[in-house]
Amino acid sequence: MSFPWAKEYQPSHPTMRWLDEKLPLPRLVYNAIGAGYPVPRNLNYFWNFGVLAGFCLMLQIVTGIILAMHYAPNALVAFDSTEHIMRDVNWGWMMRYAHANGASAFFVVVYIHIFRGLFFSSYKAPREMIWLLGVVIFLLMMATAFMGYVLPWGQMSFWGAKVITGLFSAIPLVGEPLQTWLLGGFAPDNAALNRFFSLHYLLPFVIAGVVILHIWALHIPGSSNPTGVEVKTAADTVPFHPYYTAKDGFGLGVFLILYCAVLFFAPNALGHPDNYIPANPMSTPAHIVPEWYFWPFYAILRAFTQDFLFIPAKLMGVIAMFASILVWFFLPWLDRSPVRSGIYRPLFRKFFWFGLIPAMAVLFYCGGAPAEEPFVMLSQIASLYYFAHFLIILPIVSAIERPDPLPYSITEKVLGEDENSALAPSAVPVEKSDAAPAAS
Known part of the structure; x- marks a missing residue:
């Protein structure tokens, strides 16, 4: 990232100047994790x-x-x-x-x-x-x-x-x-x-x-x-x-x-x-279970218990297990909201905290539980919501929700509201008051 106000690396010690000329490792470190x-x-x-x-x-x-x-x-x-x-x-x-x-x-x-x-x-x-x-x-x-x-x-x-x-x-x-x-x-x-x-x-x-x-x-x-x-x-x-x-x-x-x-x-x-x-x-152990960090995906795998048409339940479970992670690759294009932060997205925030997080908690719990009722049914409900959240709810919410007004800048958020902010409520013209805030 290059900002015009970022400091340039200027080593003061002769050894560091020589090293920076021959192998700019000090400059790399300075620009990666230093004042640069x-x-x-x-x-x-x-x-x-x-x-x-x-x-x-x-x-x-x-x-x-x-x-x-x-x-x-x-x-x-x-x-x-x-x-x-x-x-x-x-x-x-x-x-x-x-x-x-x-x-x-x-x-x-x-x-x-x-x-x-x-x-x-x-x-x-x-x-x-x-x-x-x-x-x-x-x-x-x-x-x-x-x-x-x-x-x-x-x-x-x-x-x-x-x-x-x-x-x-x-x-x-x-x-x-x-x-x-x-x-x-x-x-x-x-x-x-x-x-x-x-x-x-x-x-x-x-x-x-x-x-x-x-x-x-x-x-x-x-x-x-x-x-x-x-x-x-x-x-x-x-x-x-x-x-x-x-x-x-x-x-x-x-x-x-x-x-x-x-x-x-x-x-x-x-x-x-x-x-x-x-x-x-x-x-064979009475209850085969993977390590705890695999539990949610294991629960999704076991959620499929019935064949569907010509597709075996085992194959559907395998596809769903891998799809539960692969769906993350498409999030930049599934979520079309111009606002990034969930802090300013009230509808998104509700579905996130009261939908996705509980669904993941259920999957974590059911993945470590025996493959019997009611854990299988809970896994099925949580799996259904998990995929619906990313593939259905997120695109719809990003299209219909009305985000809260954004601060004009990071400094305004930290130090206080600027009355001249382009996105402050007082700066929004009356005839455009129903418009959504500009993209961040």
């Missing part, structure tokens, strides 16, 4: 979660590399090597718990980051590419997390791999060959474990590459903000450093307190007890 990057002055703590997500990714990469030094991706010894890490490797228990709970923390942070984007419409122009890359990151996270859950080779690891890869068999014609190709055989075994381990090790670095693209795309239009109004003057911004580095540092401190509380006092709270039993292909 102006940021809207009204960002709240919901904007901290992007930095927290980056921290979680680095935490997972570092702890994952250490764990990979001691893990054996062989079906005969994988479970034992995990126990070896926990019992015999110095600080191995902490590395494993940090990695397992770090995955949960990563998804908590990313889910909040996504819902902030949904409420403040961070997917709207000119930030569509930022949003699209973010959805790609989320899909890569889900694939990485699934393969990582298989590696301990406990009961839930084995049967989770069998159930999830078995979904591909629902695809007509190519489903069963695709499933066999993914597993390297007809059931999860050595070949599948080796493939999952290799991909689980590789994908975090792919995620890191897409994150770099995500940040690069962010720096072109600049950060969004709670008002949805674009930056107009230098008064609307402050340098990223020291203002937001300090704010992000405080947010990181709070995050680490909560993370360490779980890590040291309840490290197994989010895990499944069956995964501490070695994998046994001859003994």
Whole structure:
């Protein structure tokens, strides 16, 4: 993002001047996270979660590399090597718990980051590419997390791999060959474990590459903000450093307190007890369930219980599960409202807080519950609303709602209303008082 009032990087030390000439890394850092990057002055703590997500990714990469030094991706010894890490490797228990709970923390942070984007419409122009890359990151996270859950080779690891890869068999014609190709055989075994381990090790670095693209795309239009109004003057911004580095540092401190509380006092709270039993292909667990961060999509998968015409229920569930995430790719074009922030969209706000959020809460709960009534029926109702929200309600609301008046600028919102604001109620001509506010 280039503003005429942004400070230019001018190193004072001779060594830094030489380095900046030969390899402009100091300039890159200065323009990315320093005083050379102006940021809207009204960002709240919901904007901290992007930095927290980056921290979680680095935490997972570092702890994952250490764990990979001691893990054996062989079906005969994988479970034992995990126990070896926990019992015999110095600080191995902490590395494993940090990695397992770090995955949960990563998804908590990313889910909040996504819902902030949904409420403040961070997917709207000119930030569509930022949003699209973010959805790609989320899909890569889900694939990485699934393969990582298989590696301990406990009961839930084995049967989770069998159930999830078995979904591909629902695809007509190519489903069963695709499933066999993914597993390297007809059931999860050595070949599948080796493939999952290799991909689980590789994908975090792919995620890191897409994150770099995500940040690069962010720096072109600049950060969004709670008002949805674009930056107009230098008064609307402050340098990223020291203002937001300090704010992000405080947010990181709070995050680490909560993370360490779980890590040291309840490290197994989010895990499944069956995964501490070695994998046994001859003994099916009473209730197969994935990790908690997959629950809403698992609930959507199980919501389809009856065949429809020539389409099997299993295939419809698989399509719906993937469509529940793929629909996010089309949000920049489904939501046609000229106003970004949900704060100024009263009708959108009602459907968001009293429709989408409760539907997602129901899906989270039902995804971890047994596949029986009333959970199946609740999953069906919540799934129906989930898709209706994005495909029907959102386009209609964006076309018919009357947004509240927007502030003229970010500075006006922070420091007080300007009577000369082009969008202030006193500035709207009488004959045009019924017109919707101009695009932000």
